[in-house]
Amino acid sequence: MSWLRTFWASTVGKKTVMAVTGIMLVGFVVAHMLGNLQMFIGAEAMNKYAALLKSTGELLWVARAGLLVAAALHITAAYQLTMINRAARPEGYAKQEPQVSTLASRTMRLGGVILAAFIIFHLGHFTTGTFHPAFSETGVYGNVILGLRSPLVAGFYVLAMAALGLHLFHGAWAGVRTLGLRKRSADPMYRRLSMGLAIVVWAGFTAIPVAVLLGILN
Amino acid sequence: MSATHATGKGMTLTLHVWRQAGPNAAGRIVDYPAPDISPDMSFLEMLDVVNERLIAKGEEPIAFDHDCREGICGSCGLMINGSAHGPMKLTTACQLHMRSFKDGDDIWIEPWRAKAFPVIKDLVVDRGAFDRIIQAGGYISAPTGTPQDANALPIPKADADLAMDNAACIGCGACVAACPNASASLFTAAKITHLGSLPQGQPERDRRALAMVAQMDEEGFGGCTLHGECQEACPKGISIDAIMQMNRDFVRASATAVQAKEWSGAA
Ligand code: HEM
Ligand code: SF4
Ligand code: FES
Numbered sequence: 001m002s003w004l005r006t007f008w009a010s011t012v013g014k015k016t017v018m019a020v021t022g023i024m025l026v027g028f029v030v031a032h033m034l035g036n037l038q039m040f041i042g043a044e045a046m047n048k049y050a051a052l053l054k055s056t057g058e059l060l061w062v063a064r065a066g067l068l069v070a071a072a073l074h075i076t077a078a079y080q081l082t083m084i085n086r087a088a089r090p091e092g093y094a095k096q097e098p099q100v101s102t103l104a105s106r107t108m109r110l111g112g113v114i115l116a117a118f119i120i121f122h123l124g125h126f127t128t129g130t131f132h133p134a135f136s137e138t139g140v141y142g143n144v145i146l147g148l149r150s151p152l153v154a155g156f157y158v159l160a161m162a163a164l165g166l167h168l169f170h171g172a173w174a175g176v177r178t179l180g181l182r183k184r185s186a187d188p189m190y191r192r193l194s195m196g197l198a199i200v201v202w203a204g205f206t207a208i209p210v211a212v213l214l215g216i217l218n
Numbered sequence: 219m220s221a222t223h224a225t226g227k228g229m230t231l232t233l234h235v236w237r238q239a240g241p242n243a244a245g246r247i248v249d250y251p252a253p254d255i256s257p258d259m260s261f262l263e264m265l266d267v268v269n270e271r272l273i274a275k276g277e278e279p280i281a282f283d284h285d286c287r288e289g290i291c292g293s294c295g296l297m298i299n300g301s302a303h304g305p306m307k308l309t310t311a312c313q314l315h316m317r318s319f320k321d322g323d324d325i326w327i328e329p330w331r332a333k334a335f336p337v338i339k340d341l342v343v344d345r346g347a348f349d350r351i352i353q354a355g356g357y358i359s360a361p362t363g364t365p366q367d368a369n370a371l372p373i374p375k376a377d378a379d380l381a382m383d384n385a386a387c388i389g390c391g392a393c394v395a396a397c398p399n400a401s402a403s404l405f406t407a408a409k410i411t412h413l414g415s416l417p418q419g420q421p422e423r424d425r426r427a428l429a430m431v432a433q434m435d436e437e438g439f440g441g442c443t444l445h446g447e448c449q450e451a452c453p454k455g456i457s458i459d460a461i462m463q464m465n466r467d468f469v470r471a472s473a474t475a476v477q478a479k480e481w482s483g484a485a
Contacts, residue, residue, distance in 0.1 A: 003472055006428070006432075006472065007472045009435075010431050010432060010435055010468070011401075011431075011434075011435050011440070011441030011442070012431050012441070012442075012464070012465055012468045012469075013468070013472065014441065015441055015442060015465070016465065016468075016469055081440075081441045081443075084435075084440055084441055085398075085399035085400070085401070085440035085441055085443070086440075087333060087438065087440075088332060088333050088334070088399055088400035088401070088438055088439055088440030089331055089332055089333065089398075089399070089400040089440070090333050091331055092331060093297060093300060093328055093331055094234070094236075094247055094326060094328060095297075095299060095300040095326040095328070096297070096300040096301075097299065097300035097301050098398075098445075098447065099301060099396070099447055099450040099451070100445070100446045100447060100449075100450045101398065101445035101446060101447050102445075105443065105444065105445045105446075106398070106445070108443065170444075173444075174443070174444040177444055177458070177461070177462055178442075178444065178462075178465055179465065179466075179469075180462035180463065180465050180466035180469075181462075182459075182462060184380075184457070184459045184462075185459065188446075188449070188457055188458045188459050189446050189449075189458075
């Protein structure tokens with residue numbers, strides 16, 4: 001297993017792990033968003049969907065374990081790489097003009113921290129009910145409506161989803177490139193696909209807390 | 219003193235230059251007025267003029283690195299107004315001309331900043347880390363002697379072009395300087411792509427990727443987060459596509475567990 005240690009020790013190895021786990025999380029997030037949009041179909045559809053997920057039993061736990069491991073690896077690699085990258089420039093410039101880096105690429109770490117905080121809150125909110133005012137094991141639709149009526153909580157969801165959109169805009173593009181899965185291109189900075197993905201995911205998730213606040217969903 | 223350069227229609231600039239007496243001395247930005255600068259001068263000629271004036275006044279001239287002054291040696295790395303090699307794309311500092319600036323401009327001049335590129339004096343940094351990355355694997359082992367017939371080894375045009383594009387790297391370090399993580403990924407990847415695209419580079423391809431990446435990390439450069447700043451700063455137009463190639467080669471070499479074991483055992 002010495003190759004595995006060599007692999008993880010290197011910045012390229014860690015970045016590869018980040019890309020693989022990141023792409024897994026993107027897959028989850030897209031599926032999760034599509035599932036959530038059933039809120040707009042109605043309570044019955046949403047609750048049935050949630051019951052269906054829960055009825056998969058062990059499969060659900062396998063998926064949860066996979067996501068947890070992916071998130072843990074993603075965060076560990078991110079943290080370690082951040083420390084390495086900070087140490088690589090002990091003295092900064094008096095003047096530095098970013099040329100092509102984006103707001104998204106420069107806020108990956110901040111966005112990641114917001115998302116991590118969100119995930120902890122979110123699991124306690126809708127999965128375990130710990131942070132929920134009136135949690136019901138079977139009434140997912142009602143949980144979401146009641147849980148998002150507080151403007152503070154809904155605001156946090158909206159903020160976190162903005163962070164998610166930015167994270168995806170850079171991450172979806174970068175992850176594919178880190179793994180070397182793109183063809184050579186005259187314009188490697190081109191990322192309209194990840195822009196589209198980011199907007200769809202951001203809008204799809206944000207629609208729910210906004211609709212609850214506006215009373216469209218109740 | 220500077221009479222030979224005076225044109226009568228010179229610009230008046232204010233320079234803000236990083237001055238540092240030696241590797242362990244504390245440095246600071248010092249302001250210098252630079253009157254009567256011809257727009258036809260190169261950036262380095264402008265510094266020469268400023269230095270002549272400093273010497274005439276009995277002051278220590280500004281140390282900066284340079285050699286070819288024609289954009290091919292990679293010595294002249296300077297952070298100019300916050301961008302590596304200054305405002306012109308695909309241009310080294312020595313090929314930059316003062317007509318890129320306006321009369322009355324403030325110009326900030328700083329050395330490359332990276333832990334792996336320690337400042338020697340003023341604007342001069344030690345880029346020995348790049349040499350050590352090349353030593354780790356940036357070569358091929360070919361028997362020397364009579365060269366073989368040029369046509370004995372057919373190479374597809376696309377591969378030859380790719381190798382040539384990446385061989386254009388002059389090791390200037392602008393990619394490191396511009397990268398928010400001070401990563402040497404573009405430099406390392408250019409060499410890996412250059413040699414890995416040619417048949418002569420295949421025997422050592424796996425070892426090269428592992429060894430060069432390991433040395434890059436060892437030197438204290440940061441990792442790639444694909445900001446893209448390196449590609450933008452590179453005077454030779456090296457594409458971040460090279461980094462895809464480096465990562466692919468590295469992953470493939472790591473996955474070839476037997477070879478990797480051999481290598482990490484040797485390292
Ligand atoms: C406004 C946006 C979101 C809403 C309304 C929402 C809603 C929900 C709901 C209702 C559940 C519980 C499903 C159930 O147990 O039946 C859930 C679970 C979960 N959500 Fe979200 N979610 C949102 C965004 C996100 C985002 C962006 C992420 C991750 C980046 C995320 C990660 C998770 C995870 C990890 C679970 C747990 C899955 C499991 O229990 O296996 N959610 N979400
Ligand atoms: S990749 Fe470009 S910027 Fe980096 S050292 Fe080579 S020539 Fe300079
Ligand atoms: S002095 Fe040689 S590249 Fe500028």
